[in-house]
Amino acid sequence: MKKTLLALLSGLFICGCGICATSELDILTLFSTKSNSPNKLWVGTFQLVFNDMKNNILKKDVIFVKERQTAELKGLNKEEFNKDMLNESSYYTSYGEVEPAAKEKIQKDIKEKFNETSDIIDTLDWTKRPDNYYAYAMLKKEFEFNNEFDKLEKASFNNSKEEYEFFGIRENSDDILNKNLDVLFYNNMNDYAVKLLTKTGDEVYLYRTESNSNFKKLYSQMQRKERRFKGKEFGENDTLKVPNLKIKDEKKYPQLCNKQIKGTNFYFSEAIETIQFDLDNKGGKVKSEAALIMKSLSLPHIDETQIRHFDFDKTFVLFLVDSNKKDPYLALRIKDLKGLTK
Numbered sequence: 001m002k003k004t005l006l007a008l009l010s011g012l013f014i015c016g017c018g019i020c021a022t023s024e025l026d027i028l029t030l031f032s033t034k035s036n037s038p039n040k041l042w043v044g045t046f047q048l049v050f051n052d053m054k055n056n057i058l059k060k061d062v063i064f065v066k067e068r069q070t071a072e073l074k075g076l077n078k079e080e081f082n083k084d085m086l087n088e089s090s091y092y093t094s095y096g097e098v099e100p101a102a103k104e105k106i107q108k109d110i111k112e113k114f115n116e117t118s119d120i121i122d123t124l125d126w127t128k129r130p131d132n133y134y135a136y137a138m139l140k141k142e143f144e145f146n147n148e149f150d151k152l153e154k155a156s157f158n159n160s161k162e163e164y165e166f167f168g169i170r171e172n173s174d175d176i177l178n179k180n181l182d183v184l185f186y187n188n189m190n191d192y193a194v195k196l197l198t199k200t201g202d203e204v205y206l207y208r209t210e211s212n213s214n215f216k217k218l219y220s221q222m223q224r225k226e227r228r229f230k231g232k233e234f235g236e237n238d239t240l241k242v243p244n245l246k247i248k249d250e251k252k253y254p255q256l257c258n259k260q261i262k263g264t265n266f267y268f269s270e271a272i273e274t275i276q277f278d279l280d281n282k283g284g285k286v287k288s289e290a291a292l293i294m295k296s297l298s299l300p301h302i303d304e305t306q307i308r309h310f311d312f313d314k315t316f317v318l319f320l321v322d323s324n325k326k327d328p329y330l331a332l333r334i335k336d337l338k339g340l341t342k
Contacts, residue, residue: 027251027275030075032216041247042215044081045290046273049135051079052095053292057133058266064259072255091139098132098293106136114140119274120289131296137289143198144283146180149240151281157243167281168240178234184222185229193222194240198283206242245279260297269295
């Protein structure tokens with residue numbers, strides 16, 4: 001196995017030492033979302049805010065008027081991910097009426113719990129209005145490996161011309177590093193997986209595969225292979241090679257916004273999720289935020305006594321429709337009357 005793990009992560013969904021501005025990273029809504037993108041990422045933070053909005057404010061599933069439920073919306077309603085899948089120390093959530101005091105409380109709470117500031121709070125409108133609600137979540141994790149892995153020489157990733165920074169275990173690394181991981185399975189030079197161990201008990205799974213199935217299927221596949229494999233000890237001549245990662249991205253959900261929620265007078269006006277993920281020889285950091293803003297569909301008040309001036313003395317459009325017909329036979333847009341009047 002001495003040489004076989006040297007190419008570890010050559011099929012992982014993130015390449016190089018980070019995601020640059022030109023890299024395409026598909027941030028997925030659900031763990032089960034299908035995507036053919038070569039680089040894709042999912043984090044459960046948006047599901048947390050969706051759950052709070054659905055269960056604690058709407059108190060019903062989210063279904064949009066005059067629209068069939070998409071696979072994405074069905075998955076969100078089923079709550080594929082929830083707070084029970086996290087330790088309480090790893091996340092913060094808040095929901096309620098939109099108002100400046102709510103914004104201030106969130107800022108105070110995440111500072112006290114995580115010593116963090118928000119990257120999205122200031123982008124949202126916190127003006128107090130009747131029947132405006134919010135749900136907010138932050139997921140924050142930091143972990144250290146049991147021992148620092150060795151920093152390795154720069155190398156290419158997936159035969160890239162550019163070289164990137166890696167960490168891991170060399171042939172001559174200290175034997176103590178062998179206790180930093182468990183071998184889940186090794187079937188051949190392109191099909192293997194390991195689990196990196198941390199001081200806090202967090203586990204980092206790395207699965208080498210060419211499959212582009214959804215994450216749910218890939219995780220189940222990895223578990224099945226692990227159960228069938230024997231001889232999981234990391235050998236003294238085995239090697240490990242993992243790229244440093246530095247990801248910062250965000251996703252907005254326009255497909256969920258500006259649509260009336262069935263059985264209510266509400267719609268989502270803002271839906272956003274952010275993710276930061278760093279990984280190096282010492283350990284890793286995750287910071288993710290999500291917010292969902294819901295507003296009421298207030299209809300404008302019409303004063304029937306008001307005098308209305310339909311003055312077409314600015315740019316306007318004109319249509320001509322023939323008698324007993326539905327479609328115009330002439331359309332005109334006028335911005336300048338010069339040469340167009342008697």
